[in-house]
Amino acid sequence: MLAFPQVTVTRFAPSPTGKLHLGHAYSAILSHDRARADGGRFLLRIEDIDGTRSREEHVAGIAEDLAWLGLRWDGDVVRQSSRLDAYAGALERLRGMGLLYPCFCTRAEIAASLSAPHGSEGPVYPGTCRHAPPRDLDAPHCWRIDMAAAVARTGPLVWHDEIAGEIAADPRQHGDVVLARKDAPASYHLAVTLDDAWQGVTHVVRGSDLFAATHVHRLLQALLDLTVPKYRHHALLTDADGKRLAKRDGAPTLAGLRERGEDGAAIAAALRAGRLPIGFATTSA
Structure with missing residues (x-):
């Protein structure tokens, strides 16, 4: 062939x-x-x-x-x-894996938590709602990924940057990131990962301020069976x-x-x- x-x-x-x-x-x-x-x-x-x-x-x-x-x-x-249907479908698939949970916390509550260390995107969510009793989903909420469970499911992952070389993915540094916002049907992390795969993007060229986010994107690619592009963070x-x-x-x-x-x-x-x-x-x- x-x-x-x-x-x-x-x-x-x-x-x-x-x-x-x-x-x-x-x-x-x-x-x-x-x-x-x-x-x-x-x-x-x-x-x-x-x-x-x-x-x-x-x-x-x-x-x-x-x-x-x-x-x-x-x-x-x-x-x-x-592309809202595609995002909804991916969220439903992740829920089916038991990897998502609703979060009702406000940004102020998260920032005020003494147990919330800071990462590249600000305070890392301390997991307050991860094992909380069920609540009325009519109340404003976002959907977060249970990062520890997700990482355990995929095992070790790597991605390649044309400047930095091969990188061992470390999504746990971001904590339980939001995949569907309270005010939007998908977060940047979910939407950009799905869209790049759907459009057949082979090389993601973007600023070095998004280097850390790629750890999360690599995890989502593995969970959702998506292609993995090469990256260049300029x-x-x-x-x-x-x-x-x-x-x-x-x-x-x-x-x-x-x-x-x-x-x-x-x-x-x-x-x-x-x-x-x-x-x-x-x-x-």
Whole structure:
């Protein structure tokens, strides 16, 4: 039987909760160029299941920003809001394994718990609701994974990062993470893992701030029999004070640069060459 080489597939998957900034541009360019270098496909996915914060004007702005940078995606744009049945099916499968439980705790209660150590994403949930008596599911609640039980089910796992090499998965450092939020049908962890597998993504190119989250994603891939992509967690673009760019901090937007008459293709070329705008740098932290 003939063996055909695998086509490289990458993606850029922003949330339409604000305007894109230079850090987004850097990540999109690296993902786009990774696919194009291999003659592969570059996909655009809109992670819009946060109904309280997602805005249609930001969806349109994402497309305009990518076109301004000279980036073109392949195929139709996929929206997470069209994938709710897939997330519900995965949650039901995990419930059937006995790995999920409802959690009624508030963020304030978790943060105030003296038994909650801090991990890469903040306080690690102390397991308050893991063995609590059944409660009325009409009350606001999320669904958490029993991490110890899940890890016991899969056994040791590894994943590969093109920069860091082979990594032994350690999802227990995150505690019992949320897989379905109180205000959304799926968490980032569940949705992104399912979507990457469904779209056939072979190489996930994203910022180093998401390196730790990959431990959880590798666990979900094993539990749900999903394909495992290769990863490349790149350095982050930071401001002059070494703080990574973020929407919530008012980072300079691509839309603002467009309105000033900046040349998007020239900015993309500079980012590729490491010639960052004055006041910006990259960091792996």
